[in-house]
Amino acid sequence: MEFHPYFIIYSGQQLPSYEEFYNNVMKKNIACLFRSQSLTEQWKSRKEWIANNTDDINFDHLVNKYGTLTVPVYNCNEKHFNSNTKTEMLFNEYVDYWRNVIKNDEQTLNTSNILYLKDWHLAQDSNCDDFYELPVFFESDYLNEYCQDEQITDFKFTYIGPKGSYTPLHIDVFGSFSWSANIIGTKRWLMIPEPYVKTLKQLIGEILPHNLYTLPNYKEIIEKVHGFEIIQKSGEILFVPSGYLHQVENIEHTISVNHNWFNACNLDRIYSNLMNALNDVQNEINDLKDDLMDEWNEMCDKILTIHFGMNRAYFLNIIRHIVTKRLLRRQSNEWEFRYKNDIECLSKIYGKILLNENFITKNNDDWKNCELLKNLLEKLTTSQKKISN
Structure with missing residues (x-):
C-alpha cells in the first residue's frame, strides 16, 4: 500500500x-x-x-x-x-x-x-x-x-x-x-x-x-x-x-x-451542491419571480435539471427510496457494515431538508413526501435501537 x-x-x-x-x-x-x-x-x-x-x-x-x-x-x-x-x-x-x-x-x-x-x-x-x-x-x-x-x-x-x-x-x-x-x-x-x-x-x-x-x-x-x-x-x-x-x-x-x-460518505456534499446550484438558478431568474408566481418553483426545477442534472423532487425521491430499502434490509437482518452508517446519514440530510424553505414550501406533494420520509426514518431508527439494546 x-x-x-x-x-x-x-x-x-x-x-x-x-x-x-x-x-x-x-x-x-x-x-x-x-x-x-x-x-x-x-x-x-x-x-x-x-x-x-x-x-x-x-x-x-x-x-x-x-x-x-x-x-x-x-x-x-x-x-x-x-x-x-x-x-x-x-x-x-x-x-x-x-x-x-x-x-x-x-x-x-x-x-x-x-x-x-x-x-x-x-x-x-x-x-x-x-x-x-x-x-x-x-x-x-x-x-x-x-x-x-x-x-x-x-x-x-x-x-x-x-x-x-x-x-x-x-x-x-x-x-x-x-x-x-x-x-x-x-x-x-x-x-x-x-x-x-x-x-x-x-x-x-x-x-x-x-x-x-x-x-x-x-x-x-x-x-x-x-x-x-x-x-x-x-x-x-x-x-x-x-x-x-x-x-x-x-x-x-x-x-x-x-x-x-453517492452514498453515506458524500451524500451531504451532493445535497450542498444541489442547494448551491438551485441558488444559482434562483439568482439568475430572480427578476421573473413575480411574473411566474405559482410557476416559480416548477421553472426553477426545470432549469435546475438542465443545469445540475437533478432537481429537488428527484433528490427527495432517492432519499425516500433508500430509507425504505434500508428499513426492509434491517427487518430481514441483512445489516452489514456498509449499511450501518446509512441511518445517521439519511437522518442528518432529512433534518436539513426540513429546515430548508426551498423544500418544505415548494408544494403539497413534496411536503407529503417529507412526512412519509420522517415516518420511515422513525421506524428505521427505532428498529436500530432495539437491535442495539
Whole structure:
C-alpha cells in the first residue's frame, strides 16, 4: 500500500476490508487505485473483449454482440463549452473507424478527427450487464440503486476510445464519486484535489481550459494546486473522490467501465451542491419571480435539471427510496457494515431538508413526501435501537 496526501494505492494482492476502504478512502475523500487485477480478472469483458493471449481488442466479438446499437460519440478535436461536440452512430460504424485508426496508427490520428465513444449506457441498451461485476467497495450506491429499482436511466457507462482520445477537465456530475475499471488499455489521469479547485480558478480564472497541459506554465500551476498524475493500466480500478477536477487521456487504445454514484460518505456534499446550484438558478431568474408566481418553483426545477442534472423532487425521491430499502434490509437482518452508517446519514440530510424553505414550501406533494420520509426514518431508527439494546 502506497500513500499520498490525496491518493492511496493498493498495490498487492491483499485487498483492504470494506471498513478500511470506507474509513480511509471514501470518508477522507481521497483517490484510490487498485493495482491488483483480482477485482476484474474474472469479468466476461476481460476474457471475451480481448483477443486470446494478446493485448488486442476482440472487435469481431464486440460487433457481433453490439454492432446494431446506437452509440454516443464525441469529437475530441472540437470543443463544445466544457466538453466536445457529440454525435451518434451505429456501434459497428464506430468499430470501422477505430479499425482504420489502428491500421494506419499515428498517420490517421494526426490527419483526422479523434472520436471517443463515451457515456454509453451499454448495460441498459443491451439489456445485459453480465460483462462485469460490481466490486464490493462500491456496492453502497444510492444513485444507481434508485435508478435500477425505478427502471430509469442509470449512471453506469462504458468508454471506448483510440489512443489520444480524452475527456476534458471537469468535475463529475453532481460532484459524485466515480469509479473506473480498465478492461484493456492505459489511461493517464490528472487530478486536482477538491480543496484546491478554488485556488486553481484564482490562478487561471473561472473558465477552465479543456487541457491543463496546454498552459505554458502548467507544471508550476499543477504544483501550486497539489495536482497529481495517475497511470491506470489494464485490469486496474480507480476510485475518483467527490469534487476533484480531473482530465483523462487514453495513452493506448482503451475500453473501460465507469460508474457515478453517492452514498453515506458524500451524500451531504451532493445535497450542498444541489442547494448551491438551485441558488444559482434562483439568482439568475430572480427578476421573473413575480411574473411566474405559482410557476416559480416548477421553472426553477426545470432549469435546475438542465443545469445540475437533478432537481429537488428527484433528490427527495432517492432519499425516500433508500430509507425504505434500508428499513426492509434491517427487518430481514441483512445489516452489514456498509449499511450501518446509512441511518445517521439519511437522518442528518432529512433534518436539513426540513429546515430548508426551498423544500418544505415548494408544494403539497413534496411536503407529503417529507412526512412519509420522517415516518420511515422513525421506524428505521427505532428498529436500530432495539437491535442495539
